Amino acid sequence: MKNRTLLMIPGPIEFEPTVLSAMGEPTTSHLAPEFIEAFGQALQQMRQVFDSPSGQPLVLAGSGTLAMDCAGANLVQPGDKALVVDTGYFSERFATILERYGAQVTRISSSPGSRPELGLIKSALESDTYKLMTITHVDTSTAVLTDVQQIASLAKQYGVLVIVDGVCSVAGEELHMEAWGVDLTLTASQKAVGVPPGLALLMIGARALEAFHNRTAPVLNYYADWTNWLPIMQAYEARKASYFGTPAVNHIFALNVSLGQILAEGMSKRVARHIAISQACKAGIEALGMGQVPLKPEYAAHTLSAPRYPKGVNGADFLNRVSQAGVTLAGGLHPAIRSEYFRIGHMGAVTLADVLATISAIESALAGCGYTFTPGAGVAATQVAGRASL
Numbered sequence: 001m002k003n004r005t006l007l008m009i010p011g012p013i014e015f016e017p018t019v020l021s022a023m024g025e026p027t028t029s030h031l032a033p034e035f036i037e038a039f040g041q042a043l044q045q046m047r048q049v050f051d052s053p054s055g056q057p058l059v060l061a062g063s064g065t066l067a068m069d070c071a072g073a074n075l076v077q078p079g080d081k082a083l084v085v086d087t088g089y090f091s092e093r094f095a096t097i098l099e100r101y102g103a104q105v106t107r108i109s110s111s112p113g114s115r116p117e118l119g120l121i122k123s124a125l126e127s128d129t130y131k132l133m134t135i136t137h138v139d140t141s142t143a144v145l146t147d148v149q150q151i152a153s154l155a156k157q158y159g160v161l162v163i164v165d166g167v168c169s170v171a172g173e174e175l176h177m178e179a180w181g182v183d184l185t186l187t188a189s190q191k192a193v194g195v196p197p198g199l200a201l202l203m204i205g206a207r208a209l210e211a212f213h214n215r216t217a218p219v220l221n222y223y224a225d226w227t228n229w230l231p232i233m234q235a236y237e238a239r240k241a242s243y244f245g246t247p248a249v250n251h252i253f254a255l256n257v258s259l260g261q262i263l264a265e266g267m268s269k270r271v272a273r274h275i276a277i278s279q280a281c282k283a284g285i286e287a288l289g290m291g292q293v294p295l296k297p298e299y300a301a302h303t304l305s306a307p308r309y310p311k312g313v314n315g316a317d318f319l320n321r322v323s324q325a326g327v328t329l330a331g332g333l334h335p336a337i338r339s340e341y342f343r344i345g346h347m348g349a350v351t352l353a354d355v356l357a358t359i360s361a362i363e364s365a366l367a368g369c370g371y372t373f374t375p376g377a378g379v380a381a382t383q384v385a386g387r388a389s390l
């Protein structure tokens with residue numbers, strides 16, 4: 001009998017066995033020819049996944065927060081003005097990071113489940129001169145998807161650098177970094193990229209690199225300073241050994257395997273699969289009479305769902321029962337509504353069968369919590385929606 005639950009939180013996710021076995025291979029030297037080749041390949045594959053043909057990829061040992069910190073440290077100089085398009089907990093984290101490096105941050109806020117109107121962003125851009133803007137592509141605290149393409153194209157008109165937190169979107173949501181005019185996108189390994197937690201990934205566009213090279217103040221973070229890392233990334237890509245800090249050898253082997261699988265599926269097929277899986281999951285949630293945190297369907301992400309608890313259902317009791325039914329889900333995260341909802345991650349290698357098992361576990365937990373509904377209604381709706389689109 002399997003003694004583990006199905007991991008359906010918004011990261012870390014369930015990983016492919018081939019990726020996990022790459023992690024478990026005997027560790028090589030970071031200067032070994034096979035590692036240099038794997039790292040070089042991984043960097044090249046990243047460009048395709050981010051759709052940034054001329055971007056500079058950067059891989060660091062660390063989590064998504066390090067990737068955010070790295071972007072902030074290298075692009076902000078004390079006194080720079082920054083705009084944060086705020087869709088929740090992780091947007092606020094970016095604001096805090098930018099402030100730590102001395103930026104004057106203006107937040108364009110929205111209530112939980114909503115996202116700032118384009119008009120508000122436009123008037124902010126008109127009323128001051130900003131160096132950069134951050135957008136959280138999918139805010140994992142609210143499951144809200146931001147329209148990066150639209151906002152980035154607006155930002156371009158004002159010459160503002162666009163930084164995208166793609167931790168919960170890259171390799172799951174549609175993203176054409178270069179065509180959309182995004183200057184830097186960052187993510188982490190443990191979500192749709194499909195590698196256990198431990199890697200911070202950045203793709204730096206030409207204008208962001210230029211802004212970095214034009215700095216007049218030192219980067220206030222030694223480890224994350226691009227001066228240290230850019231030559232290393234360029235060397236590995238040219239299949240040359242190089243050293244600044246020991247790379248996460250096993251993780252990078254695994255990253256190369258996962259990126260290969262992602263590109264073998266094909267980016268447009270992969271995004272379409274995430275949309276179909278998301279629709280199937282959301283159909284099940286709706287059929288069980290639950291609302292969702294995103295206030296409009298077009299605001300809803302495809303990498304996770306955030307259902308609201310039905311009246312009378314206690315979150316801790318519910319999540320415990322879901323776990324007993326074999327599935328691990330996540331609780332709420334946005335401080336203003338934390339106890340009112342839970343989160344289901346559905347990204348990476350996820351299948352319709354995983355979502356069906358999840359909806360079934362949710363039904364079992366809801367029944368245990370005393371909520372009345374038609375048994376099987378969620379599973380049936382998920383199946384119908386999934387069959388129609390997968």
Ligand code: PMP
Pocket residue numbers: 010011063064065066090136138139140141165166167168188
């Ligand atoms: N941004 C977003 C959108 C996230 O979902 C997360 C992690 N859930 C982070 C940043 C931070 O990443 P990490 O936990 O890997 O530091």
